[in-house]
Amino acid sequence: MRTATPRGLHRFAVVAACCTLGLVFAGGLVTSTGSGLAVPDWPLSYGTLNPPMVGGIRYEHSHRLIAGSVALLTTALMLWAWRREPRRWVRALALVAWVTVLVQALLGGLTVLLLLPTAVSVTHGGVAQVFFTLMCLLAVVTSPRWLAARAAEPSHADVRAIGIVAVACVYVQTLLGAWMRHTGAGLAIPDFPLSYGRVAPPFTSAGLDMVNAVRTRTYVLHYLDSIGPVAIHFAHRAWAAVVLAAIVTLLVATVRRHGQSRLFVGLSAMAVGLVCAQALLGGLTIWTRKSVIPTTAHVALGSVILATAVVHAVIYRRCTTLEVDRAAATAPVSRGAAHA
Amino acid sequence: MTVYAEENGVLKFHGSRGVTTVAAVGLVSASLLLGCAKEDDARADPPSPGPKAPSITQAATATATAGTASIAGKVSFVGEAPVASALDLNADPVCASTHDSPVMGRDVIVGADGGLKNVFVYVQSGASGDYDAPDAEVVLDQKGCVYEPHAVALQVGQTLNLLNSDSTTHNVHALPEENKPFNTSMPIPGMVIPKTFDETEIFKVKCDVHPWMSSYVGVFDNPYFAITGADGSFKLSGLPAGTYTVAARHEMYGEQLLEVTVGDGEAGEAAFSWGG
Ligand SMILES: [Cu+2]
Numbered sequence: 001m002r003t004a005t006p007r008g009l010h011r012f013a014v015v016a017a018c019c020t021l022g023l024v025f026a027g028g029l030v031t032s033t034g035s036g037l038a039v040p041d042w043p044l045s046y047g048t049l050n051p052p053m054v055g056g057i058r059y060e061h062s063h064r065l066i067a068g069s070v071a072l073l074t075t076a077l078m079l080w081a082w083r084r085e086p087r088r089w090v091r092a093l094a095l096v097a098w099v100t101v102l103v104q105a106l107l108g109g110l111t112v113l114l115l116l117p118t119a120v121s122v123t124h125g126g127v128a129q130v131f132f133t134l135m136c137l138l139a140v141v142t143s144p145r146w147l148a149a150r151a152a153e154p155s156h157a158d159v160r161a162i163g164i165v166a167v168a169c170v171y172v173q174t175l176l177g178a179w180m181r182h183t184g185a186g187l188a189i190p191d192f193p194l195s196y197g198r199v200a201p202p203f204t205s206a207g208l209d210m211v212n213a214v215r216t217r218t219y220v221l222h223y224l225d226s227i228g229p230v231a232i233h234f235a236h237r238a239w240a241a242v243v244l245a246a247i248v249t250l251l252v253a254t255v256r257r258h259g260q261s262r263l264f265v266g267l268s269a270m271a272v273g274l275v276c277a278q279a280l281l282g283g284l285t286i287w288t289r290k291s292v293i294p295t296t297a298h299v300a301l302g303s304v305i306l307a308t309a310v311v312h313a314v315i316y317r318r319c320t321t322l323e324v325d326r327a328a329a330t331a332p333v334s335r336g337a338a339h340a
Numbered sequence: 341m342t343v344y345a346e347e348n349g350v351l352k353f354h355g356s357r358g359v360t361t362v363a364a365v366g367l368v369s370a371s372l373l374l375g376c377a378k379e380d381d382a383r384a385d386p387p388s389p390g391p392k393a394p395s396i397t398q399a400a401t402a403t404a405t406a407g408t409a410s411i412a413g414k415v416s417f418v419g420e421a422p423v424a425s426a427l428d429l430n431a432d433p434v435c436a437s438t439h440d441s442p443v444m445g446r447d448v449i450v451g452a453d454g455g456l457k458n459v460f461v462y463v464q465s466g467a468s469g470d471y472d473a474p475d476a477e478v479v480l481d482q483k484g485c486v487y488e489p490h491a492v493a494l495q496v497g498q499t500l501n502l503l504n505s506d507s508t509t510h511n512v513h514a515l516p517e518e519n520k521p522f523n524t525s526m527p528i529p530g531m532v533i534p535k536t537f538d539e540t541e542i543f544k545v546k547c548d549v550h551p552w553m554s555s556y557v558g559v560f561d562n563p564y565f566a567i568t569g570a571d572g573s574f575k576l577s578g579l580p581a582g583t584y585t586v587a588a589r590h591e592m593y594g595e596q597l598l599e600v601t602v603g604d605g606e607a608g609e610a611a612f613s614w615g616g
Contacts, residue, residue: 037513038548040525052509054432055549115513115521216593217615220422222447223594 002086009080010142016073017135021300023070024128026063028299031125031181032292035059036116042109067105074101077138090141097134104131118182125178129171129306136307137314146318155320156257159250159264163313166246166271170306173243176236177302186295188229190219192286195237201230240279247271247309263319267312274305407580409602411564413609415459415572415588418616421450427486427552434508435485435550445552446490447592455572456614458491459590460542460558462565463576464597466584471562473497477534480545480555482510482526487545487555489567491591496540496561502526502533509549516543519559523548542589556591581606588612 030036038056045051045061053061074097081094107124114120140146180186195201196214205227212223224230251268258264278301284294426442429435449457473495481488483505494500502512504526513523518539526533537559547553558565564584566574576586583601593614602608 034546034551035548037523038511040511040513040523046509046525046527054434054508056431056547056551057509057549058431060548115523212594220448220592222592225594 002084004086005090005142005147006080006084007144009077009084010139010144012073012080013077013135013139013142016070016077017132017139019066019070019073020132020135021303023063023066024132024303025296025300026059026066027125027128028296029292030059030063031121032290032295032299033059036121037112039064039112042112064108067108071101071105074098074135081138081142085142087141090138093134093138093141097131097138100127100131100134103127116182118179121182122175122178125182126171126175129174129303132303133307133310136311140311140314146315149315149319151319151321153258153261153320155316155322156253159253159257159316160313162246162250162253163309163316166243166250167306167309167313169239169243169246170302170309173236173239174302174306176232176239177299180232180236181299183229183232185229185233186285186290187219187221188224188233189237190215190221190286190289192237192283195230195234200238201234203227203231203234237282240282244275244279247275250309250312261319264312264316267308267315271305271308271312274301274308277301278305407578408605409579409581409608410575410577410606411579411584411586411600411602411608411610412573412575412577413461413611415456415461415568415574415590416454416611416613416615417448417450417456417572418454418613421615422448424448429485429550429552432485432508432550434506438484438506443484443486446486449570451570451572453571455568455570456590457568457570457572458489458556459568459572459574459588459612460491460493460556460565461568461574461576461586461588461610461612462493462558462560463562463579464585464587466582467562467564467579469562471495473499473536474563477501479503480557481505482512482547482553485510485547485550485553487553489555491556491558491567493558493560493565493567494537495563496538496559497536500535500537500557502535504529504531510547510553511549512545513548514543514545514557516541516557516559519543544591558589580604586610590614 033056035056035058038060039045039051041047043064045057045064051057051061078094078098081091085091085094104124104127107120107127111117111120111124180188189195189201191197196211201207202210208224208227211227211230215221216223247268251265251272254261254264254268278298281294281298281301285291285298288294424444424446427445429439429443446458451457477499478492478494479501480492481503485506485508492500502524504510507529509525509527511523511525512533514521514535516537516539518541519537522535524533537557540559540561542556542558545555545557558567564576564579566576568574579602581602581604583599586598586600587595588598588610589595596612596614598610598612600608600610
């Protein structure tokens with residue numbers, strides 16, 4: 001029976017999304033602790049479901065167990081939505097989430113079996129962000145507030161556009177972060193907010209000597225044999241400024257167009273706050289020399305920022321009316337609200 | 341200034357007899373417990389005991405051509421050496437229980453006389469000819485959850501025996517770029533896995549179960565290589581007369597090159613230094 005979205009489906013989706021955030025954190029822990037290959041086999045761990053939980057095995061195997069549980073939750077969510085959810089696109093969204101978690105599991109296995117090739121590990125990190133966002137979307141679109149919402153305000157093209165640009169900027173940043181992590185470039189620049197005492201670090205091989213002198217003498221870090229990691233690391237820092245600009249622009253546009261809407265302004269203000277907190281966590285990651293907790297929290301908060309930006313864009317679309325919609329509403333055949 | 345120097349000055353390999361016994365025990369238990377001894381991964385016959393415990397320089401001279409020249413010297417660290425900190429082995433109770441005193445980090449080990457330990461010194465160019473791999477096998481032991489030794493050197497085609505002397509699980513994760521990377525689990529105490537390498541390079545080996553465990557393996561296409569001892573000294577012997585580019589590579593500080601010319605019977609010198 002697909003008469004109405006069950007209230008329980010929403011609650012279940014919220015729980016699943018929270019578990020997924022936990023999974024992102026657990027996955028982040030694997031890389032932060034350098035445990036990615038502590039278990040050389042996959043899908044079993046040392047040929048069993050119960051390997052000795054010591055050292056890096058604890059992180060890697062826990063990640064696998066939590067991932068298995070989230071995959072089960074996602075399967076249940078998908079089946080439940082498939083049976084009871086009246087909106088076809090929501091059922092499709094649940095199916096996409098389910099397929100994503102399966103692809104993600106395969107990528108996880110592949111990255112272990114292929115010894116963490118950068119491309120596969122970065123993709124595994126990138127798909128994790130997409131999957132968490134999908135789970136958040138499922139929680140949002142099954143909520144009673146979403147179902148009861150009305151498109152009260154007119155939609156503004158600038159807010160819509162900036163919202164999408166912001167999502168793209170944030171996602172690029174999570175990929176840059178994953179690339180930096182999986183190339184071991186997290187401390188390629190050991191100071192923050194400056195880079196080797198300058199606004200921008202050197203990018204030439206001539207600058208490499210200075211970089212290595214500072215690394216080995218001041219920071220007691222191993223030398224770099226190319227400037228590449230510095231460039232990757234700095235790209236992540238520079239792009240952070242782009243993300244901040246995009247998110248602040250989104251807030252400004254939202255306030256200008258919808259100053260009265262607590263929902264829109266609240267969401268975009270929240271995004272700005274999260275990005276600022278994220279910059280601080282990034283700094284903490286450097287200052288503590290990639291201490292495990294701030295480093296992993298930085299990864300998890302990245303997911304939350306991406307989900308927030310996407311949810312903002314989606315809710316904006318839901319709660320505002322496009323010109324075409326208004327035109328359609330006055331046309332003889334109305335779109336109706338049942339499938340909104 | 342805190343200086344950490346290891347108790348035994350010279351890098352020595354464990355006697356091959358001990359290795360043989362451990363390897364045999366490891367093999368038997370491996371086949372009994374797992375039945376997973378792939379020909380690729382675990383050797384079918386235990387390593388034969390060499391005439392004596394080989395050291396790197398002995399292994400090197402064994403196959404050297406009839407050269408009579410040598411290049412010797414010291415790798416120094418000038419100035420205040422970084423303070424070594426104790427490794428936290430508590431992530432695995434077995435590791436912590438095997439040591440009575442703290443185990444110090446081994447990235448930079450500077451001796452009392454300013455010698456820098458664990459530097460690969462090798463002939464990077466100038467050596468021509470085909471050098472057969474020596475029969476002597478080199479051991480990289482995982483003992484007390486640290487690698488012994490911290491740096492090993494061997495020739496292309498020479499056998500490196502990975503050994504687990506601990507009663508806990510290690511994975512050996514090698515990160516070469518020229519050779520084939522691998523990640524092998526060594527869950528059984530006494531297990532031995534032989535490896536050979538085809539290409540010249542120095543690469544890192546790490547254990548992801550115990551993130552503090554790291555070691556460096558140097559593979560060279562000629563027999564003229566050494567790893568500095570606690571006093572920073574090295575000697576490349578058996579060289580034919582000629583001009584050589586001698587490289588010194590340290591995991592923290594990178595690589596330095598020197599050109600050295602030696603005639604027959606001559607003892608050439610090379611000095612490297614970092615820090616300052
Ligand atoms: Cu280990």
